[in-house]
Amino acid sequence: MADDRSPVPPPLALVDVTKSFGSVRALRGLSLHLRAGEIHALVGENGAGKSTLVKTIAGVHRPDGGQVLVDGEPTEFTAPADAQRAGVAVIYQEPTLFPDLSVAENIFVGRQPRTRLGTIDRTAMRRATREVFDRLGVDVDPDRPARGLSIADQQLVEIAKAITRDARVLVMDEPTAALSGVEAERLFTVARALRDGGAALLFISHRFDEVFGLCDRVTVVRDGAFVSCDPTGDLDVDTVVRRMVGRDVTSLYPKEEAGFGDTVLEVEGLTRHGVFSDVSFSVRAGEIVALAGLVGAGRSEVVRAVFGVDRHDAGTVRVRGEDLPAGRPRAAMAAGMALVPEDRRQQGLVMESSIERNATATRRWALSRLGLLSSRAERASAREWGTRLQLKAGALTDPVSTLSGGNQQKVVLAKWLSTEPRVLFVDEPTRGIDVGTKAEVHRLLSTLAGQGLAIVMVSSELPEVLGMADRVLVMHEGRLTAELDRDEADEESVMYAATGQRPSEAA
Amino acid sequence: MNPPVTAPPAATAGAPPEPTGRPSGRRRQVREIGVLLAVVLLVGATWLHNPGFLSSQGVRDLFLGATVLSVLAVGQALVLITRNVDLSVGSVMGLAAFGTGILFVTFPGLPVPVVMLAGVLIGLVCGLANGLLVTAVQVPALVVTLGTLYAYRGLNHWWAGGGQVNAHDMPESFLTLGRISVLGVPLPAAIAVAVVIAVGFYLANYRSGRELYAIGSDADAARLSGIPAGRRVIVAFAANGALAGLAGVLFAARYGTVDSTVGTGMELQVVAAAVVGGVAIAGGVGTVYGAALGAVLLTTITAALPIWQINQFWQQAVVGALILAAIGLDRLLALRTARKLRGGGARGA
Numbered sequence: 001m002a003d004d005r006s007p008v009p010p011p012l013a014l015v016d017v018t019k020s021f022g023s024v025r026a027l028r029g030l031s032l033h034l035r036a037g038e039i040h041a042l043v044g045e046n047g048a049g050k051s052t053l054v055k056t057i058a059g060v061h062r063p064d065g066g067q068v069l070v071d072g073e074p075t076e077f078t079a080p081a082d083a084q085r086a087g088v089a090v091i092y093q094e095p096t097l098f099p100d101l102s103v104a105e106n107i108f109v110g111r112q113p114r115t116r117l118g119t120i121d122r123t124a125m126r127r128a129t130r131e132v133f134d135r136l137g138v139d140v141d142p143d144r145p146a147r148g149l150s151i152a153d154q155q156l157v158e159i160a161k162a163i164t165r166d167a168r169v170l171v172m173d174e175p176t177a178a179l180s181g182v183e184a185e186r187l188f189t190v191a192r193a194l195r196d197g198g199a200a201l202l203f204i205s206h207r208f209d210e211v212f213g214l215c216d217r218v219t220v221v222r223d224g225a226f227v228s229c230d231p232t233g234d235l236d237v238d239t240v241v242r243r244m245v246g247r248d249v250t251s252l253y254p255k256e257e258a259g260f261g262d263t264v265l266e267v268e269g270l271t272r273h274g275v276f277s278d279v280s281f282s283v284r285a286g287e288i289v290a291l292a293g294l295v296g297a298g299r300s301e302v303v304r305a306v307f308g309v310d311r312h313d314a315g316t317v318r319v320r321g322e323d324l325p326a327g328r329p330r331a332a333m334a335a336g337m338a339l340v341p342e343d344r345r346q347q348g349l350v351m352e353s354s355i356e357r358n359a360t361a362t363r364r365w366a367l368s369r370l371g372l373l374s375s376r377a378e379r380a381s382a383r384e385w386g387t388r389l390q391l392k393a394g395a396l397t398d399p400v401s402t403l404s405g406g407n408q409q410k411v412v413l414a415k416w417l418s419t420e421p422r423v424l425f426v427d428e429p430t431r432g433i434d435v436g437t438k439a440e441v442h443r444l445l446s447t448l449a450g451q452g453l454a455i456v457m458v459s460s461e462l463p464e465v466l467g468m469a470d471r472v473l474v475m476h477e478g479r480l481t482a483e484l485d486r487d488e489a490d491e492e493s494v495m496y497a498a499t500g501q502r503p504s505e506a507a
Numbered sequence: 508m509n510p511p512v513t514a515p516p517a518a519t520a521g522a523p524p525e526p527t528g529r530p531s532g533r534r535r536q537v538r539e540i541g542v543l544l545a546v547v548l549l550v551g552a553t554w555l556h557n558p559g560f561l562s563s564q565g566v567r568d569l570f571l572g573a574t575v576l577s578v579l580a581v582g583q584a585l586v587l588i589t590r591n592v593d594l595s596v597g598s599v600m601g602l603a604a605f606g607t608g609i610l611f612v613t614f615p616g617l618p619v620p621v622v623m624l625a626g627v628l629i630g631l632v633c634g635l636a637n638g639l640l641v642t643a644v645q646v647p648a649l650v651v652t653l654g655t656l657y658a659y660r661g662l663n664h665w666w667a668g669g670g671q672v673n674a675h676d677m678p679e680s681f682l683t684l685g686r687i688s689v690l691g692v693p694l695p696a697a698i699a700v701a702v703v704i705a706v707g708f709y710l711a712n713y714r715s716g717r718e719l720y721a722i723g724s725d726a727d728a729a730r731l732s733g734i735p736a737g738r739r740v741i742v743a744f745a746a747n748g749a750l751a752g753l754a755g756v757l758f759a760a761r762y763g764t765v766d767s768t769v770g771t772g773m774e775l776q777v778v779a780a781a782v783v784g785g786v787a788i789a790g791g792v793g794t795v796y797g798a799a800l801g802a803v804l805l806t807t808i809t810a811a812l813p814i815w816q817i818n819q820f821w822q823q824a825v826v827g828a829l830i831l832a833a834i835g836l837d838r839l840l841a842l843r844t845a846r847k848l849r850g851g852g853a854r855g856a
Contacts, residue, residue, distance in 0.1 A: 060731065081733035096728035098721045100791035109721050110734050112714055119712035148844070 009072025010035045011200045012057065012088065012169045017066035019052055021402065026052040028224045029066065034169055034200040039191060041215035041232070042204045045244055045437065049224035050204055051093060051404075054173045057202070058090040059083035089167035093174045093204075093405075095154035099147035104129040106146050107161045132160045137186045151178040151343065152295045159187060163194070170194060171202045176210060177431055180294050180460075188214050206433070208237045220244055260470075261285030262320075264454040265337075265423045267306055270315035275301045276478035279315070283423065283454040288445065290469035291458045293498045297475040299458045300342050303425045306456075307339045308332045319423065333362070336422035340412050340429060342458070349412060351401040355393055356382035358400050359414045385414035390440065406437030413444070424448065427458040442468060462491055474498050537840070538785035542800040546807055553811040560814055569810055570696035571685070571761060575600075575754045576802040577699045579773065580780040581706050582750030584798035585743045587781055588710070590723040590790025591641060591648035593744060596751045597773030598659035599633040603755025605663055608672030608765045611681070619681045626756035627749050633659055634748015638741035656774065660767075667767035674763030685761040695757045702750065703799045710795060719743055723790025779826055780805050783833045804829075 012034045019027040027049045034040055044050050055061045056068070059077030067074045070086045077083045083090075097106050104125050105112070113124040129142040138156045140149070146157065155178045162170055172191070176184040191214065195201055205211055211218060211232075218235055220227040220243040227243050263282050270279040276298035283289050291299040305312040311327040318324065319335040329339075349358050356375075359382040382396050389410040393403055400411055409429065416424065429445065430438045445468065449455050459465050465472055472489040474482040474497035482497035550569075554561045579596050586593045607626040610617060633655070640651045674682060689697045710716040722729045722736050729736045759765050778788075784801025786793030808829075809822050 058731070079733070080731050081735065084733045090731075092731065096725070096731050098724035098728055098791070100724040101717070101721060105717060105721075109729075109732050110714060110718060112717065114714070120714065120717065 008036070009069070011071060012086075013069040013072075014053070014056065014063075015067045015069060017053075017056060017063045017068070019049075019056060019061055019063050026224050027056070027063070030221065030224065030226050031066075032202075032219060032226075032229075034202055036168070036198050036200050037195055038217060039195050039201040039203055039215045041211045041218040042202055042221065043206075043211060043218060043240060043244055044221035044227075045406075048221045048244070050221065051173065052224070053221070054090060054092070054171055054202075054204070057083065057088060057169075057171055058092075059088075084165070087168035088171065089162040089165040089169070090171045091155075091158050091162045091173060091175045093177070095151070095158050097146040097149070097154055097157060100145060102143050103140055103146055103149075103157055104142035106157055107132070107164060111165075128164065129160070132164050135163075135186075135190060136160060137183065150296055152180065152183065155179060156183065159190075163190060167199065169200045169202070171204075173204045174206065175203075176205060176207065178295060178460075184210070206438075208240065211240075212237070260287050261452055264320055265306075265456070266316075266318040267302075268316050268318075270302065270305060270312050270317065272301065272305055272310065272312045276305075276475070279475075279480055281473055281480065281483070283456055285422070285452045285454050286449050287470045288449050288455045288457060288468055289471045289473060290465040291456065291473050291475060292460075292462070292465045292494050293475035295460055297498065298478040299475050300427050302475070303339065303427055303456065303458055306332075307337055307425060309339070333419065333421075336420075338362075338416035338419055338421035338424050340409075340416055340424070340426045342427035342431070349400050349408060352399050354397045355386075355391075355400055355403070355411055356396040359385055359396075359411050360418070362415050362419050381418060382414070385418055389414055389444065406433040406441075409433055409437075409441065413441070417448070421453065423454045423456065425456045425458075428460065429457060430459075430461070430464060462494060465494065466490065538836075539794065539797045539800055541836075542784055542797065542804055546800065546804050549804070549807055549811055553814050557814045560811070567688075567693055569807065570693050572810060573803045573806040574693075574695045574699045574761075575758050576773075576776060576780055576806055577799040578702055578750050578754040578757065579777045580784065580798040580802040581703055581795045582747035582754075583777045583781045584784075584786045584793060584795045585706065585710075585719065585750075586648070586747045587778075587786045587788060588719050588723045588790060588793060589740050589743050590726065591740060591744070592652065592778065592788070593634070593637060593648065593747050594652040594774045594778075595633065595637060595655040595659055596747065596754075596777055597770040598656050598663065599630050599748055599751040599770075600755040600758065600773060601767065601770035602633060602659050602663045602666075603627070603629045603752035604759045604765045604769045605667055605672065605755075605767055607756050607759045608677065609666070611677045612672055615678075619678060619684075622681070623756050626759070627752040630752020630755065631745055631749040634751065635741065635745040637748065638744030641744065642737040642740050660771070663767040669767075671764060671766035672759075677759070677763060681760055682763050685757075685763075695761060698753075698757065699799075702753070703795055706746075707795045715739060715742075720791050723792075725791075776805065776826075777802075779830055783829050785833070785837070787837070 010033045014030060014032045016029045016031055017027050018025070018029055030049065030053060032040075032042070032053070042050055042053065052061060056063055059080045059082050062076070062078065068077060069075065075086065077086070098109065101109065107129055108125050112120040113128065115121045126142050133140065133142070136156060136159060138153070138160070140153055140157070146154070149157065155175060159172075159175055162172075170191075175187060179187065188210075191201055191203070203211070203215055212235075215232050217229065217231055218240060219229040220240060222244060261284055264285050265283040267282070268280045271277045279302050281289065291302065293299050301310065304310045306317050308324070308327050308329040308331065316323055317326075319332075319337065322335070324335055325331050350361070356378045360378045379396060385391075386393065386396065391410050391414070392407050400408055403411065426445070430441050433441065442464070445455055445457070457465075457468065459468075466489055469489070470486050472482075472484045472486075472494060473480055474484070474494055476498055482493070484493055484497075550561070559565060579600065583593060583596060603626045606629045607622055610622045610625055637648075637652055637655055640646065640655070641648045644651070684694055687694050692700070710719065718729070718734045718739055721732065721734055722739055726736060755770070758769060780802035781793070781798040782788060782801070783804060784793070784797030784799065786798050805826060808825055809819075812819060812822055812825075
């Protein structure tokens with residue numbers, strides 16, 4: 001498809017778009033043509049301007065310069081509603097649901113099916129929700145409130161919302177970040193059907209297998225500027241990565257071999273009713289242990305319980321031989337544990353606060369004198385960690401919300417590393433982070449392990465698990481189903497255990 | 508927590524599978540039924556204590572007492588649901604009541620319905636001003652309406668100049684509105700019931716009504732969904748103002764005498780009624796039925812205390828305890844729902 005220079009103007013195009021936030025130039029003369037019947041991939045490092053681009057298309061940001069063309073006509077989107085009227089639907093990277101409304105209402109908010117009297121037709125709304133959920137293979141009750149949905153389910157609801165808009169232009173900003181393989185594959189089937197129906201799709205992802213498997217054309221952006229746009233067939237992963245980072249990425253998984261020290265953390269028979277049961281494992285100094293499994297297997301919940309954020313009903317946690325009281329994060333911190341949570345925005349950062357405030361939040365007392373927190377001490381500490389982690393930020397006093405995902409993650413890491421922990425829990429450390437930063441995060445974790453830190457890493461990305469871990473623990477429906485050494489672990493063995501299909505317990 | 512105390516591996520992780528249902532919907536109904544039950548119990552017990560409480564005059568008093576507060580609570584609920592608040596309602600009601608009275612004095616020939624409509628319009632304009640200030644200036648509603656609370660009251664004092672409008676200045680046909688009954692229900696109370704049902708139906712069944720909940724639930728997400736959030740919030744404030752105006756008109760019709768202090772301090776009672784009735788201060792949750800029932804409960808308590816020979820001063824303490832109990836109950840239910848949903852979520856996907 002996509003015969004070059006088709007006479008029909010593309011349903012949506014950006015021409016020479018520029019956008020600045022204060023002194024940061026997010027987009028510098030970017031052009032993008034989304035053609036009907038084509039899935040267009042947009043790739044670039046974090047902070048390359050992808051999200052700004054998406055928000056420009058969605059009508060959230062108004063460009064400082066350049067044009068947005070709808071069917072070849074210059075158009076100005078002053079609000080998201082304008083973009084929607086032009087037939088644009090967007091799946092945002094971070095779900096934007098209404099926690100108090102039902103799932104069905106979330107999908108149809110503002111455009112609920114109506115009866116002849118103008119009232120909302122709940123039966124029709126529920127039916128339409130079931131239909132789209134069937135297409136996506138989602139098993140969520142349309143009548144339940146969105147509050148409390150897992151991230152994967154939230155993402156699926158977002159996708160359902162966008163699909164039901166019957167949009168001419170569908171933008172998907174990392175829709176698969178939280179999804180399992182099956183769910184992602186279903187989404188792709190729907191995306192292909194939409195493409196064949198004549199819609200223009202923009203797909204943003206950090207997963208190259210998805211980009212190459214799904215998309216017809218790939219645009220690479222770097223530092224807010226256009227780099228290249230080619231048919232997928234003319235490209236390979238190495239070329240794309242080189243264009244994204246503007247240099248060769250030495251290795252994505254720079255694993256350092258390190259000797260292991262004594263056992264630092266021992267978890268025995270940990271149980272939380274209805275969530276996970278009888279989880280036992282131990283971690284030695286200098287070791288990276290990965291917790292693998294499907295989304296919802298209970299990995300994050302185990303980590304939260306070990307750290308004491310959630311209570312557990314049975315079992316013990318020992319740090320360097322000493323029992324840890326249950327449900328007391330402060331005791332866990334005092335014992336030398338640190339937790340980098342799964343959801344940066346909600347659990348890891350205070351988005352409106354400055355970078356330095358966030359980076360030093362765990363050490364408020366250490367940085368205080370006579371109970372007064374000195375901002376000079378805060379700044380000095382934040383600056384030191386900013387340098388060590390190569391943080392890209394305008395000023396340390398800027399709110400964290402202005403940073404890209406990868407740099408936000410660095411702030412969270414800085415916040416916890418500055419407590420000089422002995423055990424570090426990282427939950428999905430590279431979710432929504434671009435290749436370049438990913439490698440940096442991996443190198444950092446590897447270096448830390450080399451210095452004797454014990455690391456427990458929850459990850460849904462199999463290559464990351466296999467590339468980084470010395471030992472892999474696999475969970476399935478709240479139980480540990482396998483413990484694999486580095487040389488035993490491969491994609492097959494981990495996936496078997498994660499889906500609970502070990503040959504020994506067939507049927 | 509009541510786990511069966513069995514050691515064997517908790518099968519597929521405890522808890523019966525998928526009790527999903529509609530936790531939030533159920534929760535809201537529970538709240539309204541709870542408040543209704545409290546009203547019934549209170550009325551029943553008071554009646555047993557002193558049957559005079561439910562004499563025909565007693566019932567009329569109960570109805571009329573609750574009328575003004577329920578109308579105000581319905582309006583306040585509209586605003587609270589969008590995660591705003593309107594503290595100026597007492598002043599708006601006062602302004603509308605006094606305006607109604609002074610119109611009768613200045614233009615004795617005006618037909619009664621026109622004057623009543625004018626009263627509602629005064630409220631509408633005040634509410635509109637609140638809404639425009641909140642959305643245009645982007646100042647929290649708490650601050651804006653605290654300002655207009657004093658501004659509108661000051662306007663009222665200046666307008667009244669220390670005077671008042673007495674019953675003999677108002678046409679008899681207006682004052683009888685407060686006395687005639689429809690099917691045994693005093694007309695003002697019937698109007699209030701109609702308002703509650705109409706607004707409740709609108710909120711539950713119209714797109715723009717549901718969008719108010721969406722805005723209160725997450726304002727940013729509402730914007731991204733293309734909901735005209737600013738316009739909806741302005742309309743909510745305007746509607747609340749109009750209802751406060753209506754409350755002022757009903758007040759004037761019932762009491763016949765109005766001066767510039769009518770409705771002073773009413774705003775906190777109104778917010779209390781809405782909160783007790785299950786409308787969340789944090790937005791996105793609650794119904795006008797609950798708010799109206801909360802208003803009925805508060806007025807019933809005020810009416811019942813003298814019969815139990817409890818000093819009126821206790822009324823405020825009781826209301827305070829009720830608010831704390833309501834908020835505590837909300838928190839408890841929210842935690843329980845969260846736990847249930849969490850458990851369900853962990854097994855799904």
